[in-house]
Amino acid sequence: MSKKQVICILLLTVALLASGCMGEDGTKLSISGNDTEINVSLPEQSEGNWCPVGSQVQVKNPTTGKALNMKITGTEEFDNKTLCKAMIETGSEENTTRYEYMWSQDKNTTIWTKYGEDGNLSIRYVYTDGKKTIIDGAGRKLEFGERA
Numbered sequence: 001m002s003k004k005q006v007i008c009i010l011l012l013t014v015a016l017l018a019s020g021c022m023g024e025d026g027t028k029l030s031i032s033g034n035d036t037e038i039n040v041s042l043p044e045q046s047e048g049n050w051c052p053v054g055s056q057v058q059v060k061n062p063t064t065g066k067a068l069n070m071k072i073t074g075t076e077e078f079d080n081k082t083l084c085k086a087m088i089e090t091g092s093e094e095n096t097t098r099y100e101y102m103w104s105q106d107k108n109t110t111i112w113t114k115y116g117e118d119g120n121l122s123i124r125y126v127y128t129d130g131k132k133t134i135i136d137g138a139g140r141k142l143e144f145g146e147r148a
Contacts, residue, residue, distance in 0.1 A: 051084030
């Protein structure tokens with residue numbers, strides 16, 4: 001399975017979790033194919049919970065051992081908005097890459113952060129209300145936005 005397919009599955013799962021379409025009871029779902037295993041674990045959640053803390057998704061290639069793990073860890077404030085926060089790890093036991101993904105309930109704010117092996121910020125992509133900002137590990141910013 002390609003990285004694009006894995007990311008599409010991950011984003012679809014996040015969308016289903018955020019919309020409450022996966023059900024209210026705690027649920028575990030596993031799908032397995034020749035080259036991919038997908039495991040989804042959802043805690044009991046109340047109706048309308050757009051950020052189901054504790055939910056987990058794992059996509060794994062059993063042949064190579066490479067996996068992508070995502071866990072919704074809670075909420076965080078950013079620019080006076082409450083964002084849902086998920087931690088994502090991908091790679092193998094020897095070489096793991098960590099990402100943080102945050103999004104607002106209205107989907108107008110999303111933040112992707114990649115961390116280096118040392119745990120420090122490598123790159124951050126911020127999209128908020130039509131404005132895009134890319135920040136590198138040295139704190140340099142590149143901003144794009146809608147023009148008035």
